[in-house]
Amino acid sequence: MADIISKLKEANLLGRGGAAFPTGLKWESVAKASGEKKYVICNASEGEPNVFKDDYILEHYAAEVVEGIVLAMETIGAAEAYIYLNPHYFDKYEIKLKEIIDDKPIHLFKKPPYYIGGEETVACNLIEGKKMEPRQKPPFISEVGLFGCPTLMNNVETFYYVNKINKGEYKTTRFYSVNGEVNNPGVYELSAEATIADVLNQTNNFPNFNFFIQVGGGASGEILLADEINQPVKGAGSITVYNQETADPYKIMANWADFFLNGNCDKCVPCREGIYRLREIILKRELKKEELESLFNVLEKASFCALGRGATAPFRGLITKVLKAY
Amino acid sequence: MAEIKIKINGQEYIGKRGQTILEVAKDNSIDIPTLCEHSDLEPKASCRLCLVSISGRKGFFTACSTLIEEGMDIQTDSEEIKALRKKNLELLFAQHIERCNTCVREFNCQFLKLARDYGVNLKKYEDRKTNYPKFNFGPSIYFDSSKCIDCRNCIEICEKQRVGFLELEEHQSFWEVMPSKNFKKDCVYCGQCILHCPAGAFMEIDSVSDVEAALKDKNKYVIFQVAPSIRTALGEEFNLPYGTNILGKLFSALHKIGAYKAFDVSVSADITTIEEANELIERITQKKTLPMFTSCCPAWVKYVEFYAPEFIPNLTTVRSPQIILGGLSKTYFAEIDKIQPQKIVVVSLMPCTAKKYEISRPELNINGLLPIDYVLTTRELARLFKKYNIKLDELEPEAGDAPWSEPTGAGIIYGASGGVTESAMRTAAYKLSGQKIKQIDFKELRGMEHIKEATINLGDIELKVAMVNGLGNAKKLLEILKKEPHKYDYIEVMACYGGCIGGGGQPIPTTEAIRHLRAQGLYDIDLEKSERIADESPAIQKLYQEFLNQEEARHKVCHTAYFTKTKENKFE
Numbered sequence: 001m002a003d004i005i006s007k008l009k010e011a012n013l014l015g016r017g018g019a020a021f022p023t024g025l026k027w028e029s030v031a032k033a034s035g036e037k038k039y040v041i042c043n044a045s046e047g048e049p050n051v052f053k054d055d056y057i058l059e060h061y062a063a064e065v066v067e068g069i070v071l072a073m074e075t076i077g078a079a080e081a082y083i084y085l086n087p088h089y090f091d092k093y094e095i096k097l098k099e100i101i102d103d104k105p106i107h108l109f110k111k112p113p114y115y116i117g118g119e120e121t122v123a124c125n126l127i128e129g130k131k132m133e134p135r136q137k138p139p140f141i142s143e144v145g146l147f148g149c150p151t152l153m154n155n156v157e158t159f160y161y162v163n164k165i166n167k168g169e170y171k172t173t174r175f176y177s178v179n180g181e182v183n184n185p186g187v188y189e190l191s192a193e194a195t196i197a198d199v200l201n202q203t204n205n206f207p208n209f210n211f212f213i214q215v216g217g218g219a220s221g222e223i224l225l226a227d228e229i230n231q232p233v234k235g236a237g238s239i240t241v242y243n244q245e246t247a248d249p250y251k252i253m254a255n256w257a258d259f260f261l262n263g264n265c266d267k268c269v270p271c272r273e274g275i276y277r278l279r280e281i282i283l284k285r286e287l288k289k290e291e292l293e294s295l296f297n298v299l300e301k302a303s304f305c306a307l308g309r310g311a312t313a314p315f316r317g318l319i320t321k322v323l324k325a326y
Numbered sequence: 327m328a329e330i331k332i333k334i335n336g337q338e339y340i341g342k343r344g345q346t347i348l349e350v351a352k353d354n355s356i357d358i359p360t361l362c363e364h365s366d367l368e369p370k371a372s373c374r375l376c377l378v379s380i381s382g383r384k385g386f387f388t389a390c391s392t393l394i395e396e397g398m399d400i401q402t403d404s405e406e407i408k409a410l411r412k413k414n415l416e417l418l419f420a421q422h423i424e425r426c427n428t429c430v431r432e433f434n435c436q437f438l439k440l441a442r443d444y445g446v447n448l449k450k451y452e453d454r455k456t457n458y459p460k461f462n463f464g465p466s467i468y469f470d471s472s473k474c475i476d477c478r479n480c481i482e483i484c485e486k487q488r489v490g491f492l493e494l495e496e497h498q499s500f501w502e503v504m505p506s507k508n509f510k511k512d513c514v515y516c517g518q519c520i521l522h523c524p525a526g527a528f529m530e531i532d533s534v535s536d537v538e539a540a541l542k543d544k545n546k547y548v549i550f551q552v553a554p555s556i557r558t559a560l561g562e563e564f565n566l567p568y569g570t571n572i573l574g575k576l577f578s579a580l581h582k583i584g585a586y587k588a589f590d591v592s593v594s595a596d597i598t599t600i601e602e603a604n605e606l607i608e609r610i611t612q613k614k615t616l617p618m619f620t621s622c623c624p625a626w627v628k629y630v631e632f633y634a635p636e637f638i639p640n641l642t643t644v645r646s647p648q649i650i651l652g653g654l655s656k657t658y659f660a661e662i663d664k665i666q667p668q669k670i671v672v673v674s675l676m677p678c679t680a681k682k683y684e685i686s687r688p689e690l691n692i693n694g695l696l697p698i699d700y701v702l703t704t705r706e707l708a709r710l711f712k713k714y715n716i717k718l719d720e721l722e723p724e725a726g727d728a729p730w731s732e733p734t735g736a737g738i739i740y741g742a743s744g745g746v747t748e749s750a751m752r753t754a755a756y757k758l759s760g761q762k763i764k765q766i767d768f769k770e771l772r773g774m775e776h777i778k779e780a781t782i783n784l785g786d787i788e789l790k791v792a793m794v795n796g797l798g799n800a801k802k803l804l805e806i807l808k809k810e811p812h813k814y815d816y817i818e819v820m821a822c823y824g825g826c827i828g829g830g831g832q833p834i835p836t837t838e839a840i841r842h843l844r845a846q847g848l849y850d851i852d853l854e855k856s857e858r859i860a861d862e863s864p865a866i867q868k869l870y871q872e873f874l875n876q877e878e879a880r881h882k883v884c885h886t887a888y889f890t891k892t893k894e895n896k897f898e
Binding site: 131136258261262265266267268269270272273274276277280294295297298301302303304 | 369370371372373374377385386391409410413414417418420421451452454475476478494499500501
C-alpha cells in the first residue's frame with residue numbers, strides 16, 4: 001500500500017482535473033483517515049467547454065482507468081467506487097465500462113448536465129440523492145465525503161496515470177486538448193513539462209496570425225497573449241486559440257457568462273447575482289472599471305466555492321489584455 | 327465543555343468547543359450581519375453577509391459556519407469586509423422587489439436595516455425578478471416570489487417538516503423556489519416558511535382589511551376571540567420583553583377598536599379537553615381505535631388527511647378550541663344575548679396560518695353558518711392595532727367579556743407543546759378517580775424535545791402518551807406506529823416547533839430561545855390560576871348544564887369529521 005503512494009509522490013503526479021493537487025498526498029490522507037467504509041470516485045464530469053481529454057481517454061484507455069480505480073480501492077481500503085460521468089459520456093461509455101467493470105463493486109453514476117456537478121462535494125451530494133449544492137469545507141471529503149465516509153476523488157486522467165506509474169510505464173506526459181482556430185484540433189499526449197508554445201508547435205497548430213489563447217479550460221481558463229505562451233499548460237490541459245483580428249471578445253465573454261450562469265448552483269449571492277450582472281454589462285458592451293472590479297472582487301473573495309471564485313479570471317484577462325478597456 | 331480563547335476585533339473572548347464565530351460574537355453582543363442564518367436550520371453560508379477575516383489565513387470566512395479554534399484572531403468590520411458586504415447587499419436588492427408597505431416585515435426588516443447600515447443604493451441595478459409569479463397557498467399563505475432572495479430557508483424548513491411542498495425549479499438558468507407540481511406533495515399551511523424567510527417573500531393571506539370593514543359595519547357584532555399562545559407573544563410586536571403576558575392590555579385594545587365582545591379561546595380549550603378526555607376513555611374502555619391523535623392543530627390534520635389518510639380514524643372527532651368557541655358564539659351566546667347569529671362576525675386571533683384554512687372547512691357548518699369568519703395571525707393583529715394607533719404597552723389592562731373570558735390554567739397551557747396532553751391528563755385523572763385525584767402538574771410532559779414520551783398512571787389505567795412538535799417528527803412517529811401500532815394510547819401533535827407559541831403566525835423572529843420564553847410565560851399564568859383543571863371552570867360547568875347536555879347541540883358544536891384530501895394547491 002505504502003508502495004504505490006510513495007511511487008505517486010516520487011513521480012510527482014498532480015491531479016489532472018485542473019486543481020493540480022499532489023495525488024500521493026491525497027491518497028495518503030484518505031488511506032490514513034479513519035472510517036468503517038471508504039469510497040473512491042472517478043470524476044468523469046469534464047464539464048468545461050473545449051476540454052475533451054477525458055472523453056479521449058475513456059474512448060481509448062477505459063480498461064487502464066478502471067485498473068487505476070481498483071488500485072485506489074485496494075490502497076485506501078475502499079469497499080465501493082463510483083465513476084461519475086457527465087450525461088453524454090454516460091450514454092457513450094455505459095456498456096463498455098460495465099463490461100470492463102464486470103462484477104467489481106464499481107458503480108456508474110450519470111450526473112446532471114451542470115458544470116457545478118463536477119465539484120467534489122457536489123458530486124457527493126448528488127450521488128447521495130441530495131441537492132446540487134457544494135458543502136462547507138472543512139471537513140474535506142478525504143475525511144467526510146460520500147455518505148459521510150472518507151472519500152478519494154480523482155479525475156479520469158489521474159487514474160490512467162496512476163496505473164501507468166504502478167506499472168513503471170509513466171513517462172511524465174499528460175493529455176492536451178487543442179482547439180479553436182487551429183488546423184489540427186484534437187487531444188494529444190505530450191510531455192507534462194511542455195510549454196504552450198511547444199504543444200502548439202509539436203501538433204502543427206502554431207498560428208500564423210495575431211492570436212490570443214485561453215488555457216486550462218474553455219470557460220474558467222486563463223487568457224494569454226502570444227508573448228505569454230512560454231509557460232506550461234495549466235488547469236485541465238486545454239489550449240484554445242483565438243484570432244485577435246476576427247474574434248469578437250464580447251461574444252466570447254457572453255458565452256462564458258451563459259456557461260457559468262447555466263452551470264452554477266445559485267446557492268450563494270456573489271455567484272448567482274454577480275455573474276448575472278456581469279453578463280448584463282457584457283451584453284450592453286459598456287465596460288466600466290469600477291463596476292467590473294467590484295463584481296470581480298465580490299466573486300473572488302466572497303463566493304461559496306471555487307466556481308464563483310475562479311470565474312473572473314478569463315473576463316479580467318480578456319478585458320484588460322485583449323480589449324485593453326482599462 | 328472545553329473553553330477556547332479567541333480574539334474578536336482585538337478583544338479577548340472565551341468560547342466553547344463546537345461554537346461558531348457567529349455564536350461567540352452574539353453571546354458577546356458583537357454585531358455581525360446575517361440574513362440566511364436561523365437557529366432551527368443548519369448554517370448554509372449562502373447570503374455571504376457574515377464574512378469575517380482571520381489573521382494568518384487567506385481569504386474570508388463566513389462566521390455562521392466557521393468553528394472557533396484556540397487563538398483565532400478575528401476581524402469583523404474592516405473596510406474590505408464592509409465593501410464586500412455592501413456589494414452582496416446591492417446584488418441581493420437587485421433581485422428582491424421592494425414592496426415594503428405591504429410587507430410582513432414592515433416594522434421589523436433586518437434586510438432593509440442592513441441596506442441603511444451599509445449605505446446601499448437599492449436601485450443600483452435593474453430588478454431581476456420584476457415579473458416573477460405570486461401564489462396563494464389555500465386561504466393561508468401568500469408567496470411573492472419576486473421578493474425571494476434565494477436563501478432556500480423555506481425549502482429547508484418545509485423539508486424538515488417532511489412536507490416538501492417547496493422545491494427548486496429551473497427557469498432560464500436560475501434555480502427558483504417554487505411550489506411543487508408533484509401531485510403527492512401539498513402545502514399543509516403551517517406557515518413555517520414565513521418565520522424562516524428573511525425577505526418577506528412569504529406572508530399570511532391578509533384579513534386585516536376585512537376585519538376593519540366588519541368593525542365599521544353597524545349591522546355587525548364583531549366578536550374577537552384570543553388564542554392561548556397569543557398572550558405571551560403579541561407583546562414582542564410592541565417591544566415588550568419576550569414572554570410578557572399582555573392579555574389584559576389586549577382585551578382593552580380590542581374594546582377600544584370596537585369589539586362587541588372579547589372572549590378567550592382558552593375557555594373553549596377547556597371544552598376540547600373535556601370532550602377529548604371523554605372520547606379517550608370511551609376508546610379505551612370500548613376498545614376502539616387507538617392511539618387517539620389530537621386534532622386541534624389544523625396543519626397536522628391536513629397532514630394526516632393528505633399524507634397519511636390511513637390514520638384518519640385515529641384523529642379525535644373533537645373540534646379545535648377556536649371552532650368550538652365560534653360555534654358557541656353563533657348558537658348559545660346569540661340566543662342568550664338575543665342577537666341574530668347572521669349578524670355576528672367572529673374574528674379569531676391565532677398564532678397560526680393553518681387556522682385560516684381550518685375555518686373554511688365546510689363540514690364545520692352549523693345551521694348554515696361557519697363558526698369563524700376571519701382569522702388574524704398575531705402579526706396581523708399587531709398591524710391592525712397599529713392602524714388604529716393603539717399603543718398596546720401604554721393601555722390599562724381590562725378583563726375580557728362574560729361569559730367566556732375566565733379559563734382554567736389547563737386551557738392556557740394549550741399554547742405550548744405538551745399542554746394539550748397535560749390538560750387532558752388533569753381531566754382524565756379527575757374523572758377516573760371520581761374527582762378525588764387532583765394531579766395538576768405533569769412536568770414530564772413539558773419541554774421542547776421533539777418527541778416526548780410518558781406513561782401516566784390513572785387509577786387502574788396506565789396510559790402511554792407521546793407528544794410531538796414539528797411535523798417532521800410526527801412523520802417519524804407515524805413510521806413507528808406502522809411497526810408498533812399499540813405503542814401509545816394518546817398522541818399530541820403540534821406541527822410547529824414548541825407548539826402554538828412557535829406557530830407560523832407568530833411574531834418574527836421566532837427562534838428556539840424565544841419559543842422557550844413564550845412557553846414559560848404560559849406556564850407562569852397557569853400556576854397563578856385557582857382553577858387548573860378544565861372541569862372546574864364555572865363557565866364550562868354552566869355550559870354543560872344549560873346547552874352541551876343536549877346531545878345534538880354538543881355534537882354540532884364540538885365534533886367534526888375528516889376526509890382524505892387530494893392536492894389543493896395546483897399551479898401550472
